[in-house]
Structure formats: structure tokens, C-alpha cells
Amino acid sequence: MDFSKIFSRIKAILGSPQTEWPTIAAEPASIGGLFRGYICIVAALPVIAQFIKGSLLGYGGMGVHVHTPIGMGVVGLVLHYVLALVVTYVVALIIDALAPTFGGTKNLVQALKTVAYAWTAGWVGGIAVIIPWIGWLVAIASLIYGIYLLYLGLPHTMHCPPEKAGGYTAVTVIAGVVLTWIVALVVGGIIGTAALTGASMSGMHVTDKDGSTVTIDPDSALGKLSAMSSNTARAAKDLENAQKTGDVAAQQAAMGKLMSGDGKTVAVSLSPETLRGFLPDELDGMKRSDFHADRSGAMGMQISSADATYSDGRTRTMQVEVADTGNMRGMMAVASAVTPNTEQQTDHGYQKTYTDHDRLVQETWDTQTMSGEFSVVVANRFTVKASGNAQDIDQLRQVVNDLDLDKLASLKDQGISGR
Template identity: 65%
Template sequence: MDFGKILSRIKAILSSPQTEWPVIAAEPDTVGGLFRNYICVVAALPVIAYFIRGNLIGHGGWGMHIHTPLGLGLLGLVLHYLLTLVVVYLVALIVNAFAPSFGGTKDSVQALKTVAYAWTAGWVAGIAIIIPWLGWLVAIAGVIYGIYLLYLGLPHTMRCPPERAGGYTAVIVIIGIVLTWIVGLIMTGIIGTAALTGASMAGLHATRGEGTTATVDADSTLGKTVAVSLSPETLRGFLPEQLDGMKRSDFNAQRSGAMGMQISTAYANYSDGKDRSIKIELADTGNMRGMMAMAGAMAHSSEQESDHGYEKTYTDHDRLVHEAWNSQTKTGEFGVIVASRFSVKASGSGASMDDLKRAVNDMDLDKLSALKDEGVSNR
């Protein structure tokens, strides 16, 4: 398995799809070869990212930080991965079956190529689930771009007339959504049952300390062609020992990577030992900042209010800002995207929105912004 070749294909299909699709269509391949040498690797990226988020980093907000039990997380990882591969194969069968209906030519290998390379955008963007509060938007941006890739690819791989590619794409997208929804129901049912069954044996837990997971060697083939996210130690420098009179109760920082895509994250909890607590989360998306910029462009200004609080998203000094407050529970969160690369979020309970804003702004966002090109090179 040539990881350098896989990375080159990912970069080519995402950056220059108009010229890459004819190359893909002309390549000799097999169903088994596509799965072994590409799909099984790239499709694992969002699955691993979801596992890292839920089990190693944890889900936070509103003054809490929760980790999924390891056994449950591993079950979800395996099930999610296997179902993803099954859905890819099923959608490829559907692409092949509908080819004549849209003036195309049936070819099972070309159909699988179509799905595999069009879905690359969604798989790569799925890594962003690790990013606090904006990760889902990056993932959506990847899915939307994947639909565009599908539209561009069908005339080359399935040989349908370009003017009929739009309808062909729409049918495949609708079917893909239905299959994804079914997979979601299966995942929820099985994982939910396992969670209830094992509730008396395993519970939610928190971790402390700092660690790193897979990284890319700067001297390797991958390391010479990718951007490197900031080290956990660098991120730690932005999280002070004390915050607004509250002591840091725990700290966690790690760098996760797969196929040249790196994301570094760090968080720290602060408490006054009474009712007030704030959690700071910082993430560096490294070479996914292009997806972050696309997600930021998609996130239009919005504002919602209720009897118990409000939530709004807006732009302030070219930075995307999100804030939410629940006046009933006295909990809230305030997040900022810096230089289309860094995500900074403060969430807490017993602290006012002004406290959360001050906590984020005291982190010296200008200094963080100055690091936007750190580790980015084409060596």
C-alpha cells in the first residue's frame, strides 16, 4: 500500500477535480484493488476522528467534560467502519444500475471509482469532528464539495452526457442520504443497547494529563508534503495556570493525525472551588484551514432568543464568533475562529457571558493569529 500515492490522489481530487477525473476514469483497476489501496484507508479517517473525539478528547461544554467508555467506543469504531464500507459498495451498485437511465454506460469498477473519489472530500473533512463547535460545519462543507465532485465525475467515469449529470447526481445523493440515515439508526440502536447493558460495569470518565497520538514524521514522504499543526506544548502556552482568579484543575493536549492530516487540541478546566467553573478548548486545524475558511463562509450570521437565553453567530473583525447563554441554568459558551485555522472556545457554569468573553480574549488572539503559517510549507 503506497500512502504517498493515496495522499497525492487526495490532494489532486480535492484541488483540481476537472483534470483529475479523466485520469481516474482511464486508470485500470478492480473492485478489490480500490478497496484495498484506497477506500479502506481514506474511509477510516472520519471514523478514527470520531473515536478520538469521543474517547480520547471527550465532548465538553456547559461546564462538563465527558468521555465515552473505551469498550463502547471501540464497538462504535468497528461498527461505524464496517457499515461505511458496506454503504460505499451499495451506493456504487446503485450508481452502476442507474447509468443507462441517464445515458451512461454500466461498469462496476468505474461506479466504485465514482463513489470512492467523490466521497473523499467528506471523509477528509470528517476529521474536523475533533474541532470544538465548528467541526460539524467543516464536515458539512466537505459533504457539499463531495456532491460537486460527484457531479464532475459522472460524465467521465460513467460516460453520461454532461447535461444529464445533474439529475444523475441528485438521484445518487437522495439514495445516499437514505442509506446514511439507515446506518445512523443501526448505530444508535446497537450502541444504545450496548450502553444500557454495560451501564453497571462502565461509566463516563474524565482523563487528566497530556499525551500525543499518531503524528507525521517531518522527514517522511508525507511529512514533506503536508502542513504540521502546532505541538501540544505550544498550545499549552496559551492556557494559563490561573484564569480570572480560578486555578487550573486539569489539562490535556494532544496531536492526532492520519494520512497527513493533523489536528492539535488542548483543553483546561478552571474552577474557584465553589460554583464558578470555565473550560477552555483550543484546536489547531493545521492543513485543514482551507476547509475551515469554507465553513466560515457558510456560517452566516444568525440569532435566536427564548425565555431562557439566546444563541447567535456573527463576524467580528474577520473572525467568526459563536455565543450561547442559558439564563435558567447560568451556563454558556463563547467561541472564536482565528485566522481560519484556530478554534478557541470557553464554556462554563456559574460564570457570566462577560467572563467567558474575557477568558477567550485574554488568550492573546493576535499572537495566535501570528502563528497561522507556522508549519505550513511545500518542502
């Protein structure tokens, strides 16, 4: 196995995709060779990272220790890995089948190349789930970049006209998202696809008796996925045009739209001073200390965050964090729409995700350490989390609810610019 060649390809497709795609399209390959020499290696990276995070490191912080049992984790690792390889091949079949519809040429090997190298961004970025708190944002950003790679690659590998690459990308992304979500449900232990059907597919309606016409409710989860795909394809086209002109400002604006998924850009995320106002000097009888806030940005994505430690000097010590995810708001909206209610019980605690008043909530509790985490997504843009030691999860929930979440939600459109 030539790992140096694999690393060089990863570096090239992520760093200079415009020049790498023609090389990829022209080189000889086979389905077996692509799997053995690249896909089986790179696709394993996020799967291993998930295992390390779930079974070795655990979830939470400030004393929270929720782990997936090693045996169950190994089973999940193997199942996740096998299904990931299957989905890779199935999406390649879809790309191949759709080629004539978008003026391309059917070729399964080229279709598999398209999936393998476009998905490289997501596979490599998936390693970031190990990073506490902010790692999932890196992983999502890498998935968005993977959509851009797909858009750039289709004209070269499948020989579709460039002007049809946007639609081709959108349809492929929807298929890939749905298939990947099914894998997540299976690996997560959710039996059947009822959650997927209820959360993601309920917005689809057949309007003709012969089934030839299908409409999608724009307010449904599937409708939001469709809109996200269209917006992403449009932003990718804007980015390509901006790169041709060399206009740096236009490139940054286009990258912001690409990251957002909803065609709008958060030009400036909330300032550290603004976020500081949501972390008072005293909270539920606890004094604030170790306050920190910052704002940073890269690749068209700007994120602000503030955190502080609160303690009553006796039994309760909590870390409270408020973050503005900026241009990830579009992806956050889709995540909130398609995420089903889930709950995982252990011998000494639980972890569950659910929606409360249109806000995505995740809570974790460990009865042995008497510690946990309560986090909520506000207005599909902001995240608020309290973690640490408490008498029960209700105290962590109360700390989050004591913050002015309605005021935070009222700032959801601050700093946003349209198309």
C-alpha cells in the same frame, strides 16, 4: 501500502477535480484493488476521528465531560467502519444500475471509482469533528463539495451525457444520504429503522396500484432532501459554467449556492455588531466578560459568530455563543428535518437531541462536574449555545431562552439573494 500515492490522489481530486477525473476514469483498476489501495484507508479517517471525539476527548466544553465508554467506542468504531465500507459498495451498485437511465454505460469498477473519489471530500473533511463547536460545519461543507465532485465525475467514469449529470447526481445523493443515515442510526444504538421511516421516508406516496408512480411531499424530510439534491446539482452546473468563463464573481455566487443546498445565497452574514446585541452586559444575574465577535468567509461560505463569558463570581461561569451559519442554512434545515429524537445515558449524566417548537435542541449534562451544555438551532440558520457550570441544565436552558431568540429568527432572510 503506498501512502504517498494516496495523499497525491487526495490532493489532486480535491484541488483539481476537472483534470483528475479523466485520469481516474482511464486508469486500470479492480474492485479489490480500490478497496485495498484507497477506500479502506481514506474511509477510516472520519471513523477514527469520531472515536477520538466520542471516547477520548468527549463532547461539550467549559467543564463538561461526556464520553462514550472506551469499550463501547471500539465496538462502534468497528461497526461504523464496516458499515461505511458496505455503504460505499452499495452506492456503487446503485450508480452502476442507474447508468442506462441517464445515458451512461454500466461498469461496476468505474462506479466504485466514482464513489471512492467523490466521497474523498467527506471522508477527509470528517476529521474536522474533532474541532470544538465549528468542526461540524467544516464536515458538512466537505460533504457538499463531495456532491460537486460526484457531479463532475459521472460523465467521465460512467460516460453519461453532461446534461444528464445533474439528475444522475441528485438520485445518487438521495440514495447515499438515506443509506448513510441508516448507518448513523445503527451505530448510534437506535434499534430498527423506525426513526428513519418516521423522520425521512414519511413523505413518499405510491399513487398507482402497480406502484409505478411515486410522489414526494415537498414539505416532508424526504422532500427537503430531494430539493436539496436538485438545488445542489443546479448550483454545481452554474459553478462549472462560471469556471469556464473565468468570472470570479459568478464563481463565488455559484459556490455560495452550492454550499447552501437550497439554491439561495447568504451574500453577507450578520455583522459582529449585530450579534453583539444578542449578548447583553448582564444575563440572569451574571456579568459579561471576554467578549469576542468576528465574521469570516471562504469557498462561498460566510460565517459570523460572537461569544462571551458570564459569571456571578461564585458558582456559575458560562460561555454563551451566537453564530450565523450563513450559507449552511439549507443543510441546517435538512438536518433539523431528518434528525430523530435521541438520548444517551451515562453513569453520571446524559446527552439528548430533540425538536422543540420547530427548533433542533441538544443538551448535555454531567452530574459529577455539575456542568453541561444547552444549544438550539434558530430558524435553521443561527446556533445559540450556553455551556459551563450551573446548578442544573435548566439554568443553562434559561440563559439561552433569556436571549431574544424571536428577534434572531426574524433576521433569517437578511443578506439572502435568490437564484
